[in-house]
Each structure stands twice: as C-alpha cells, then as structure tokens.
Amino acid sequence: MALMIGASGLLNDTSLAIASVYFRYYLYQALNMAGFGNDYLNWLGIWKQNLEMGLTTWAEMDDVNRSRSDYHAWGSSPNIELYRIVLGIDDYAPGFSKVKIEPHLGALTNASGTMPHPKGDIKAAYVLANGKWNIDINLPASITGKFVWKDKTFPLKTGKKNYS
Structure with missing residues (x-):
C-alpha cells in the first residue's frame, strides 16, 4: 500500500517511524528499486544540513546539535549512492565481474x-x-554489462562507448 502513494507520501507519512540516517541507505535502495531513483537528490536534506553546519564527517543521527559526537560511516551512504543511484553504476554479477549502468539524474x-x-x-x-543527451561510458578491460536508459537496454563491452 505504501508504494501506491509514491515516494513522497511514504517519506512524509507521519504515522510511520522516521528512518534513521543509517537506515536511509536501505530505504533509498528500496525506493530506487521501486522506480523512484530520479527523486534521490531531493532526499538529501540531513546531509545538506551537515554541509551547511561545516561538519567534516557525516552525522549518524538526525539531531546533529548534540553535545557529543555521534559521527560514523553508517551515515555516509551518499558517498556510494551518488555513484550507484545517480550515475547508475552498480555491480551486476558476483565479484563485480559485470556492471549495470542505469542512471537516475533527476533534474x-x-x-x-x-x-x-x-x-x-x-x-x-x-x-x-540543446535538448539532446551525450553519454560516455568507459569500462575497464574484461568488464562487460548493460546500460539502461529510458526503459531501453544496451549491451556494454570493455572500453569506451558513446550514446547520443
């Protein structure tokens, strides 16, 4: 039922417990899998607040105004999700032997x-x-995979590939 109301409704439903900074990694992965990846950059409020406050590491808790330090790698999911969700680079086979590239660029x-x-x-x-996308993808030797763009799938081979 929650997915029927969309990502915005799910994220703003006050009857649900708020996901911790740590758990948002899993929440955003689920929302991306449910087709809401283009909204990812709109979900980064706490991390934008961390930057505005001049923090040098990501907060683990929403309440960054505490007197004790509660900073931990668990709050650093944007460090990977900007690559995985926004740029779309993700593993597609065991050991990252294949790659799937499916960007969610939003605006x-x-x-x-x-x-x-x-x-x-x-x-x-x-x-x-000029209203046209120019896309360059470059894979290392022996790595192959697939590129997904606007519901179309293209095979990826080792080396550089341009889509326009």
Missing part, C-alpha cells in the same frame, strides 16, 4: 564520475545540450 543536466574497480576505473558522463 541534473550534467553529471559525471569515476568509480574504482579492481580491473580499472569505470567512468560515466552525462551531458544534456
């Missing part, structure tokens, strides 16, 4: 990044210019 018109991989870097770049 972004320009995004790029490089994810380290044991075989070399995985690179993805997305640029919207």
